[in-house]
Amino acid sequence: MTVDASPTLPANDAEPDAPVAQEDRYTNRELSWLSFNRRVLAESENESYPLLERLRFLSISASNLDEFTMVRIAGLEGQVQRGIETQAIDGASPRQQLAAIREQLLQLEDRQQASLDTLSALLAEEGIILAPVEALSDEQQGWLAAYFESDILPLITPQAIDPSHPFPFVANKGIGVIFRLKRGKRQADLIEMVLIPSGAPRFVRVPGEQAIYVAIEQLVTRFADQLFPGFKVLGDGVFRVLRDSDIEVEEEAEDLVRYFRTAIQRRRRGHVVLLELDEDCDGIAETLLREQLEVDEDMIVKSGGMLGLADLATICNEPRPDLKFTPFSPRYPERILEHDGDCFSAIREKDIVIHHPFESFDVVVDFLRQAARDPAVVSIKQTLYRAGDQSPVIAALIEAAQNGKAVTAVVELKARFDEERNIHWASELERVGVQVIYGFTEWKTHAKVSLVVRREEDGYRTYCHFGTGNYHPINAKIYTDLSFFTANAALGRDAAKLFNFITGYIEPDDLEHLALSPIGLQEQLFALIDAEIANAKAGKPAGIWVKLNSITYKPMIDKLYEASQAGVEIHMVVRGICSLRAGLPGVSDNIRVKSIIGRFLEHSRVWAFANGKALPSRQAKVYLTSADAMSRNLVRRVEVMVPITNKTVHDQVLGQVMLANILDTEQSWQLDPDGQYHRLRQGDGGFNCHQYFMANPSLSGRGAALAEHEVPRLTLRGADA
Structure with missing residues (x-):
């Protein structure tokens, strides 16, 4: 197959003048990331994609933007508050970057809402409806009222905001509804807040042939009379909070596990980076939110549409294969099947590379499972950066330890947003006798390496797996990554030195092939x-x-x-x-x-x-x-x-x-x-x-x-x- 490469090298219609300033040579990191997320959002506008896949891209772009806000914007705000004037690669100060980011962020959120409007209309034609409660029939509204009383009311807790009722803690990515109420002509206005519990469904599906979804915050607003009988609602508003979620590791930390357990708790209570409001939010309620959450005007975004678009991913699970990509089943490498599934035999014959997700991640798991069960295997060493919730890799390492193998696992506690999960896996591994190493305090161990030592007729042989991605079975279905397997002796010696460096600070100075x-x-x-x-x-x-x-x-x-x-x-x-x-x-x-x-x-x-x-x-x-x-x-x-x-x-x-x-x-x-x-x-x-x-x-x-x-x-x- 010959493909003309010239389309990838188009001539530009108008070249800019040669740059005269140093900053013109570089693009700001944060603005480049926003550009990337615009490209992700553009996939939600791609008319050649099935509708639910377009909705999924919209949710991904929203999730990406949440993380960007919680980490990158939070970091820049922290620099401004501490008076740090470190310039970015393009010469911009933290304050200048925040101003540029805010302008683009608002544009990006407007475009996300426009994409949702378009997709909502198209999905409605296919029988998947994102509907306000008022647009539903009396029968459907009646069902929602009953559902609200039986399933939602027991979960939520209205809380008055006054001197005897302190302002409640709003969790990161938490959504709530704030009300301004009045009972009787002489009583003062009352402010009440209802926080949506994290365990509650974000969208409620109305029974029927059509898939009708209603956001839970709309139910709270619509059926406020059940929450506040005898009160008159003077105003309300939906809000959402994003908090600083980065964790900085102190070099003097004596126990990384204990430090991260504490740091995760601190992160949950990080300062508010962004307050999202619906544009019709009651003015008095908004003022209270701003004061209590300690946010200024630059940290507030008002939206005429839905908040928390990342949650749309749940609707993408609607069983409509006609509105999704054609299912794809990854291939299992025939090289290994030719050896009756014996990974070691196939790798010993010659090196092999596996291209995920087009080829199955199962071969990586099978490599470790075989090592765990093979009487000839004496030791396994493994790096773990992200392993997922139900990890077959962790299960294989546990089985290996239970079978008497010498197992060493390098668990990276500093893997952002996986810290808590990795602490859990480290505990599970230690419980069965795996030697767990947490690497370096100041560096993250991001290398993806497995090393298996096997006793064979001609002596010990080392088998290695080097990956470009994590040992995460879910990610391996959607991330394109390469898994390289080899029994090359020199690479095995180098990999052993890598592990010695991580576990014992023995810096290798004579590597043969690895860098x-x-x-x-x-x-x-x-x-x-x-x-x-x-x-x-x-x-x-x-x-x-x-x-x-x-x-x-x-x-x-x-x-x-x-x-x-x-x-x-x-x-x-x-x-x-x-x-x-x-x-x-x-x-x-x-x-x-x-x-x-x-x-x-x-x-x-x-x-x-x-x-x-x-x-x-x-x-x-x-x-x-x-x-x-x-x-x-x-x-x-x-x-x-x-x-x-x-x-x-x-x-x-x-x-x-x-x-x-x-x-x-x-x-x-x-x-x-x-x-x-x-x-x-x-x-x-x-x-x-x-x-x-x-x-x-x-x-x-x-x-x-x-x-x-x-x-x-x-x-x-x-x-x-």
Whole structure:
């Protein structure tokens, strides 16, 4: 299959003047993230998608924005309050960034509401209705009144706000309704608050052939007479609160587990970052909320629509397959099936890479389950960053320990929003005798590595798994990631040194193949880029292909600018934040950046260097890594980068995964020199990399079946494949 790559490299209609100020060379991290979330929101407007999938993208964009507010905006507000004037990469102060963020945030929320209005109308035509109570029939309203009395009233607690009734605590992401009431002509107005319990359903489904959903806060407002008999409602308003949810680790913390248990409690009571109100909120009630929650005008957002759009995800579970993507079942690697499911036998024969979610995460779980049950396995070492709620990986490690294996688990307590879950898993693992390590106080352990030592006829053999994503079975169904399995002895020795570094602070100084951050990974990347610069200056083919989630690290951006100016052709697939400016005259003319947003979340991280021949070629140097190009990954985290030398795996990663990403037009957004993105071609003549991966088997996982079903080969015009 030959796909014309030229659509990914459009000529710009009008190039900007060469930048004269240093800040013009970079895009602000926070504004770039907001741009990413606009691209996510645009998928809710994508008319080629089924309606419930569009609604899901809307809920994802809202959830993303909540997290951005709770972490990034909270951090900037904290800097302003403490008088910190640290400038961002583009030279903006925290106060300037907050002003720019607020303007874009308001626009983004307006666009979310507009998308909801559009989707509500389209879904209503399909029998899925988001309805105000007043729009329903008398019979339906009667059912809701009875439901409210039997199922909602017992859950909620009206609370008066006066000197004898202190203002209640409103949880993070908590939704409530505030009322201004009066009883009798002479009594003063009374303020009452009703908080929606976290265990209550956000949407109530009315029985009937149609799927009619009513937001619970509407029921509280509509049936206030049941809550406050004898009172007259003078005014009301729905509100929602977002709090600072970041956790800062103090270097002097003596016990990380105890520290995080306390810190999680503190986070739940973090200061209010944002107060969301419906635009018809009673003025007196609003004033009370502002005073009690200690928010100023800049921390208030009023909406004419629904609050908390992230909760729309529950409606996406409506059993309407006709309004969802066609179900996709990931393939199990035939290479392993050819070995009767024996992972060790298949890996011992030669390296294998698994492309999730197109290939099943079950193979990763089976690798660990087999290790747990195999009498020849003597030890297992495992990093755990995010493992999920019902984790088969944790279950396999527990089984291994119960079977007498020496099991070491590096559990990262600092994984944001997974701290509580990880504390739970650490306790479960310790209970059965697993040696649990919490890594470094100041660094997060973000590397994804499994190491299994097995006793075989010719001695001990080490089997390794290196991943670009987490050991999380749910994420593995929607995140695109790569799992690399190998029995290479040198990689096994390096992996053992990695674990010794984490568990015993024994810094490795003689690694054979792996590169680790924060002790050498960025230096190796710089050396590889320098080699491409040297090739370009010598007149040899020079190129870099890189796939990342984010790039914000100024030294890395400057090094890529240097490469561009030397004539190195650079293709970048950066899903999210990109502080690098592509196509700037005299700075980054030879850099092309695109973002892929589609059915699956792009998450894998890959670097490829031409090494003297036009990409893609078998001479290229290819690496998988757990690290993005951010200071936190390269300076403040333990990450790993592994070279790919096996021919078949090399071909799959470079000539299949990377090339398909570069050729994609259906789901791609091109980054323009002004920092804005535009969609590439869709429809006739376009290419969709996710559809390609769903339809075509991988190379290294295919095994002998390749002879029966040759994978369509992608080619880049003019490239030596």
